[in-house]
Amino acid sequence: MTQPTPLPTQLSPTATAPTPPSDRGDRRTSLVVLSRFLRHRLAVASLIVLTLLAVCCFGASWIAPHPRNAQNLLEASQPPSAGHWLGTDALGRDYLSETLYAGQLSLAIGLGVALLATLVGTTAGAVAGYLGGWADEVIMRVADLFMIVPPIAVLAVSLQGLGPSPVTIVVVLSSLGWTLIARVVRSQVIQLRHQEFVEAARVVGARGPRILVRHLLPNLTGLIVVNVSLSVAMAIILESTISFLGYGIQPPESSWGNMLTQAAGVIGTDQSYLLYVPGMAILITVLAVNFVGDGLRDALDFQGRQ
Amino acid sequence: MTAPALTVEGLVAEYTTGRRGWGAQTLQAVSGVDLVIPQGTTLGLVGETGCGKSTLGRCLVRLIDPAEGRVKLFDTDITSARRRDLAAVRRRVQFVFQDPYASLNPKLTVHAALAEPLRIHGLHRGREGARVKELLELVGLDPRHGHRHPHQFSGGQRQRIGIARALAVEPEVLILDEPVSALDVSVQAGVINLLADLQEELRLTYLFIAHDLAVVRQISDQVAVMYLGRIVEQGPADTIFTQPRHPYTQALLSAVPVPDPRIQRARRRIVLDGDLPSPLSPPSGCRFRTRCWKAQDVCAHTAPELSEQGGSLVTACHFPAPPAQPTAQNQHKEVTAP
Amino acid sequence: MMKTVGPGPRAEETPEPLLSVRNLCVTYRTDSGSVPALDQLSFDLHAGETLSIVGESGSGKSAASLAMMGLLPPNAVVEGSVRFRGRELLDLSDKKLREVRGKRIAMVFQDALAALNPMMTVGAQLAEAVSVHDSSASRAALRERAVELLDLVGIPSPRSRSDQYPHELSGGMRQRVMIASGIANEPDILIADEPTTALDVTVQAQILDVLMRIQDRTKSAILLITHDLGVVAGLADRVLVLYCGRKMEEAPVEPLFYEPAHPYTRGLLAALPRIDRGTRRLAQIAGQPPSPGERPGGCPFQTRCPHADERCDVIPRPVRVGENHTAACVHAHEIERVTP
Numbered sequence: 001m002t003q004p005t006p007l008p009t010q011l012s013p014t015a016t017a018p019t020p021p022s023d024r025g026d027r028r029t030s031l032v033v034l035s036r037f038l039r040h041r042l043a044v045a046s047l048i049v050l051t052l053l054a055v056c057c058f059g060a061s062w063i064a065p066h067p068r069n070a071q072n073l074l075e076a077s078q079p080p081s082a083g084h085w086l087g088t089d090a091l092g093r094d095y096l097s098e099t100l101y102a103g104q105l106s107l108a109i110g111l112g113v114a115l116l117a118t119l120v121g122t123t124a125g126a127v128a129g130y131l132g133g134w135a136d137e138v139i140m141r142v143a144d145l146f147m148i149v150p151p152i153a154v155l156a157v158s159l160q161g162l163g164p165s166p167v168t169i170v171v172v173l174s175s176l177g178w179t180l181i182a183r184v185v186r187s188q189v190i191q192l193r194h195q196e197f198v199e200a201a202r203v204v205g206a207r208g209p210r211i212l213v214r215h216l217l218p219n220l221t222g223l224i225v226v227n228v229s230l231s232v233a234m235a236i237i238l239e240s241t242i243s244f245l246g247y248g249i250q251p252p253e254s255s256w257g258n259m260l261t262q263a264a265g266v267i268g269t270d271q272s273y274l275l276y277v278p279g280m281a282i283l284i285t286v287l288a289v290n291f292v293g294d295g296l297r298d299a300l301d302f303q304g305r306q
Numbered sequence: 307m308t309a310p311a312l313t314v315e316g317l318v319a320e321y322t323t324g325r326r327g328w329g330a331q332t333l334q335a336v337s338g339v340d341l342v343i344p345q346g347t348t349l350g351l352v353g354e355t356g357c358g359k360s361t362l363g364r365c366l367v368r369l370i371d372p373a374e375g376r377v378k379l380f381d382t383d384i385t386s387a388r389r390r391d392l393a394a395v396r397r398r399v400q401f402v403f404q405d406p407y408a409s410l411n412p413k414l415t416v417h418a419a420l421a422e423p424l425r426i427h428g429l430h431r432g433r434e435g436a437r438v439k440e441l442l443e444l445v446g447l448d449p450r451h452g453h454r455h456p457h458q459f460s461g462g463q464r465q466r467i468g469i470a471r472a473l474a475v476e477p478e479v480l481i482l483d484e485p486v487s488a489l490d491v492s493v494q495a496g497v498i499n500l501l502a503d504l505q506e507e508l509r510l511t512y513l514f515i516a517h518d519l520a521v522v523r524q525i526s527d528q529v530a531v532m533y534l535g536r537i538v539e540q541g542p543a544d545t546i547f548t549q550p551r552h553p554y555t556q557a558l559l560s561a562v563p564v565p566d567p568r569i570q571r572a573r574r575r576i577v578l579d580g581d582l583p584s585p586l587s588p589p590s591g592c593r594f595r596t597r598c599w600k601a602q603d604v605c606a607h608t609a610p611e612l613s614e615q616g617g618s619l620v621t622a623c624h625f626p627a628p629p630a631q632p633t634a635q636n637q638h639k640e641v642t643a644p
Numbered sequence: 645m646m647k648t649v650g651p652g653p654r655a656e657e658t659p660e661p662l663l664s665v666r667n668l669c670v671t672y673r674t675d676s677g678s679v680p681a682l683d684q685l686s687f688d689l690h691a692g693e694t695l696s697i698v699g700e701s702g703s704g705k706s707a708a709s710l711a712m713m714g715l716l717p718p719n720a721v722v723e724g725s726v727r728f729r730g731r732e733l734l735d736l737s738d739k740k741l742r743e744v745r746g747k748r749i750a751m752v753f754q755d756a757l758a759a760l761n762p763m764m765t766v767g768a769q770l771a772e773a774v775s776v777h778d779s780s781a782s783r784a785a786l787r788e789r790a791v792e793l794l795d796l797v798g799i800p801s802p803r804s805r806s807d808q809y810p811h812e813l814s815g816g817m818r819q820r821v822m823i824a825s826g827i828a829n830e831p832d833i834l835i836a837d838e839p840t841t842a843l844d845v846t847v848q849a850q851i852l853d854v855l856m857r858i859q860d861r862t863k864s865a866i867l868l869i870t871h872d873l874g875v876v877a878g879l880a881d882r883v884l885v886l887y888c889g890r891k892m893e894e895a896p897v898e899p900l901f902y903e904p905a906h907p908y909t910r911g912l913l914a915a916l917p918r919i920d921r922g923t924r925r926l927a928q929i930a931g932q933p934p935s936p937g938e939r940p941g942g943c944p945f946q947t948r949c950p951h952a953d954e955r956c957d958v959i960p961r962p963v964r965v966g967e968n969h970t971a972a973c974v975h976a977h978e979i980e981r982v983t984p
Contacts, residue, residue, distance in 0.1 A: 029415075029455070196409035203367050203401045204423035204471060205393045214422070218413035354844035355815075460932040461701075490700035490871065492933065492948075495915035495926035502925070517844065520874075524917035524926065544922060561849035562919045563874025567897045569920065570877040577853060578846045580800075581814040 036299040043295020046288035053285060057103030066094035068101050069252060077271060086277055089262070098254065099277050105255040106236055107285070109170055113235035114228045116174035121181030122224060126212055128182070129189030140186070143179040151176045151238070152245075159247045169248060173235050181227045185220060192216050222297040229293025233286040240282055256282050309380065311345040311511035312366070312399075312479050317375035319361045323586070333586050335361040337535035338375070340612075341513075343528070345478075348505065348512040350526030350543065352519055352558070356582055358535040359515045363481045366513065367401045368392055379479065397427055400472035404484035406464035410456040416442070416467055417452035423474040441470040446500060462493030466500065473504070479511045487518055498524055519562050523547050531555045534585060534593040537612065541619030551615050551626035554594045592624065600625045660730070661688035662832055662865055663712070663749075668724035670707040670716065670889075678721075679936045681707040683889040685724070689833065694859065694866040696880035696897075698873060702933055704889035705869045709835050712867075713751055714741045728833075747777040750826035754838035756818035760810040766821045767791070767806025773828040793824040796861075797854050816847035820854060827858055834858075835867045840875065852879060873916060877901060882968070885909050888934065888944035891962070895969040905963075905971035907979065908945045943973070951975045 038044060056063050065085070072092035080087045086095040128139040155172055162168045192198060193216070201215050217224075236256070242248040243257025244264075251258065256278040263274040319336040335358040343349045353359045364370040366377055368384065377385050384395045403409035410419060420438045424430050430437040439449035445466040456464055465485060472480055482501070486494045502525060504510060516522050522529060523543055530540040531554065539552040550556050557576040564570045578597050583589055589596050595605040604624055612620040616629060670682040682704035689695050699705040710716045712726050712733065726733040728744060736744070745751075753759045761769055770790035775781060781789070787806070794802035797820040810818055819839060826834055836855065840848040852875065859866055868879055876883055876897070883900045885893040885908065893906040904910045914927035931948040934940065940947055942957040949956070955974045962970035963977065973979075 196403045196405055197411040199364075199369055200401070200403055200409050200468070200471065201411070201422070202369060203396060204475065205396045205426040206422065210426075214414070215411050219411070221413075354846065460935070462932055490933070491873070491912055491915055492700060492929040495917070495928035498917065499926055499928055518917075519845070520917040520919040523919055523922050547919065547922070557846060559919065561845040563848075563852075563872065563878050564918060564920050565873040565877050565901065565913065565916050566918075566920075567877045567901050570874065575849055577849055581816060581847070 033299045037295050040295035040298060042291045046291035049284065050288045050292065054107060057100050057107055060100040060104065064097035064100045066097040069093060089274065095274060095277060098259065099281060102254040102256050102259050102278065103281060105166055105249060105253065106239060109166060109239045110232045110236040112170040113173040113177060114231035116170060117177035117231050118181055118224060118228050120174065121178035122185050124178065125182035125185030126189050126216060129186040130193060130208065130212055143182050146176060146179045155242050156247045164248055164250055169239060173238055177231050177234065184223060188220055188223060189216055192219055222301040225296045225300060226293045229289045232289045236282055236286060309345055310342045311380060312343040313378040314339055314341040315376045316340060317362065317365060317377065318373045319365050319370055320373045331586055334535055335585060339537055341530060343511055343513060345511050346509045347527040348514050348525055350522035350529040351513060351515045351532060352517065352522050352529060353532035354517060354582065356585060357532040359532050360483055363483050363513060363515045366481050367396065367399050397475045398477055399479045399481065400475060400477040401481045402468050402472050402483065402485045405488055406461050406468060409468050410464055412456055415453050415455055420471055420474055423471065427475055429475065441474055444473065445470045462489050462497060465489060465497055481513045483515045486521060487516060501525065519559065534588050536593060538594065539621045545617050545619050551619065551621040552623045553598050553600055556627065662691045662729065663689040664727040666725040668708065668711060668726060670711050671721045673719045673721065681889055685891055687884055687894065689865050689867060691865055692863045693881045694868055694879055695882045696868040696870060696876045697884045697886060698870060698876055699886035700871055700933065702936060703886040705886050706837060709837050709869050713745055713749065747829045748831055749833045749835065750831040752822050752826045752834065752836040752839045754841050756822040757810060759822060760818060762810055765807050765809055770825055770828055773825045777829050793828055797824045815843055816850055819843060819851050823854055823858065827862060830862050831864055833865045833867060837869045888939050890944055891972060893971045899966055899969050905965040905976045905979065906973050907949045907951050951979065
């Protein structure tokens with residue numbers, strides 16, 4: 001190099017930067033994100049609800065008033081009372097405890113599907129968008145293939161074939177869910193790829209993987225977070241649907257979906273309120289997850305705003 | 307005579323429009339350009355939108371692979387460099403982008419943006435932090451602001467960050483693509499002065515691409531004027547600005563407003579008719595002939611070669627203005643193309 | 645085509661200004677508090693003159709023009725007074741304002757592609773511009789008028805061009821169409837907001853010629869909003885210099901360029917690279933313009949001004965330094981005024 005090193009400092013005294021805008025202060029990024037998230041009231045409330053729900057479900061062994069699957073035929077089909085807050089089902093099981101235990105599987109499946117689908121989808125979409133050419137063609141045609149088959153049919157057939165274990169359900173639901181995020185990530189990456197800051201990274205010598213990980217994906221965090229929350233909701237609903245149809249979680253294991261199936265028998269009786277408990281659990285979870293996603297997206301995307 | 311830092315020979319750059327295969331059209335953005343930039347000097351490359359000047363600049367750092375021709379950095383041919391060897395090339399040639407808003411990753415702190423080239427090239431291992439501070443000071447920014455994000459800086463400050471990033475690898479040549487055209491006048495002067503100081507201090511060689519001719523005059527030793535992918539005139543800055551011989555250069559110069567009411571209102575301007583022809587189907591022969599008031603039959607048949615006009619000025623025109631006429635600012639007749 | 649450079653014309657001849665702006669303030673309300681864009685702007689525009697408002701980004705020059713036209717977004721708060729021929733515009737209902745806008749006051753924007761409807765031929769758009777304010781005209785007459793307008797702004801073969809869509813025209817052609825639609829109703833005032841900023845110099849020269857020719861013909865007053873002092877030097881009769889939402893200096897064009905009184909104007913002129921002389925080093929203005937949230941109290945230029953002292957902590961009143969020439973600087977009389 002013909003370069004003199006170290007470089008001289010301070011060439012032009014007048015050029016010293018004055019105080020730049022400091023209204024947003026010098027706080028660390030994480031603090032800024034946190035404070036922006038806290039401003040989003042609904043998201044904060046939803047996060048609290050979700051946390052409570054998760055603690056209660058996964059801590060059910062300690063929290064639930066009655067042990068799992070404790071049948072007491074003498075107390076079957078009772079209305080809510082001090083002993084059984086939500087009453088009991090036809091087998092005399094405490095409905096509150098059952099709902100909490102069932103939530104374990106529903107939440108785990110929801111989260112598992114969201115993470116797996118997002119991981120696969122983001123990777124596939126980012127690679128397709130960044131590389132372009134034949135890689136793009138192959139990945140997107142495969143995605144199309146997954147998109148055109150009716151999901152319920154795939155679920156029914158594959159769960160019949162593979163057996164309806166929770167792991168199978170997660171894998172099958174993820175294989176259906178990744179195509180959506182792959183498409184969105186791909187189009188965003190294609191847009192970002194031609195931005196000057198990506199060209200700038202190439203000029204200083206950065207290669208493909210580094211550009212993807214350091215420059216492209218961080219600018220997609222908001223999008224990815226929203227997708228995770230949407231996928232959680234979608235997975236919980238889909239799992240409930242297939243369990244309700246009888247292809248999903250099988251007794252004695254339970255999820256909110258198959259609780260609905262079992263409660264279907266009480267429609268028309270004076271115990272039809274049993275249908276609302278798992279239904280409400282699904283509704284509250286799905287709504288809360290969506291609000292948290294909204295809040296996170298707004299909180300994370302602050303640097304992009306001029 | 308200093309050694310040429312950058313030599314461009316017969317450079318051609320093409321884009322394919324539409325999808326590959328059926329209906330694809332090839333657009334030649336740069337059609338055979340030769341340039342030589344001696345070390346430590348600045349070549350100003352001027353021309354209007356669509357003339358190919360930005361494409362040419364991007365070819366020099368291999369953001370675009372040229373279709374034909376050679377680019378030599380001192381004695382190294384960078385057009386034949388393979389993907390693996392590109393890193394070595396990019397330690398020696400760097401690029402400063404036009405848009406200080408789009409060219410910085412909004413998610414990276416300034417420190418991360420400046421440390422990245424150091425990490426990639428393994429420079430200043432173990433003292434990256436100190437080096438980033440030096441770089442910030444070098445471009446006139448407060449070294450304590452490294453942890454800030456781009457959105458916390460003004461346009462002028464961001465452009466300084468862009469310059470610091472380019473300087474991080476200690477290059478020999480800087481390609482500056484409209485580096486000040488997005489800046490306000492009151493900060494533009496600071497950045498121009500900074501570039502001049504850096505050049506002197508670090509013996510940098512600049513290719514300064516711009517459409518603002520006043521800025522180009524300010525900073526350039528040599529000036530090349532581009533029109534539709536070709537260089538139509540090239541020479542020492544003072545000669546180009548005071549005695550241009552090519553009709554396009556004359557028209558371009560006369561169209562630049564001078565911030566002085568008496569001079570500006572007394573100037574005679576050459577107002578060109580029509581618009582730039584489509585680069586998809588450039589005119590035959592001389593590409594400027596469709597807007598030129600001097601055009602004759604020969605201009606449609608034969609493309610003029612760059613020829614010596616005296617005083618190291620080269621002009622690609624069949625009918626260059628005679629040398630005696632010092633076509634400064636006020637000697638033009640009001641002429642329009644037929 | 646060349647304009648004569650007279651000493652600040654018409655200011656004395658017509659006692660009643662066409663447009664009179666007093667204490668115009670624009671503030672944007674955002675999530676993070678209110679952001680001032682324009683602070684106490686006052687000026688008069690007389691019939692037939694070209695007044696240029698010069699400023700950099702963030703100076704409030706666009707907020708000023710949008711406020712006059714009632715085109716600010718809903719989160720903007722406007723105070724002050726804008727009188728057109730004695731009639732207050734800021735109090736007008738939307739419907740009444742629409743009558744004035746387009747007919748008596750027209751506007752040419754920077755981005756012609758965004759301002760034109762992509763789904764309509766340019767002829768149809770021009771015809772519509774005319775018919776909105778003159779519903780009596782027949783279709784054929786409207787069409788003729790559109791062709792005539794295109795011819796007026798120097799578009800070759802206007803008849804066939806009028807059947808084209810905006811995307812079929814070049815940038816310069818589109819800006820001509822914008823101007824044609826601006827002058828369709830022969831307005832008294834044409835507000836041109838950065839009309840040539842997006843264009844190349846040779847095309848800019850064409851467009852500026854069109855503006856001058858149009859003014860010779862229609863005798864409209866032009867309010868030219870720009871950041872380019874070269875354009876100002878060629879076109880303006882009088883100039884207003886804005887910085888951080890405040891008027892720094894107001895003067896006829898020659899005194900402004902040859903005897904600038906405000907340190908900001910002087911700094912700007914000295915910082916300009918010029919095509920007609922190859923100075924080696926530009927005089928730069930120190931520092932960066934403050935962001936809207938943290939403008940200093942008092943004179944907004946004090947953070948960058950070489951003359952700043954404690955007297956600058958109070959907002960300076962305009963000081964008369966010459967005929968029709970004021971500068972908002974407490975030091976205006978002390979600074980030696982020669983061409984920078």
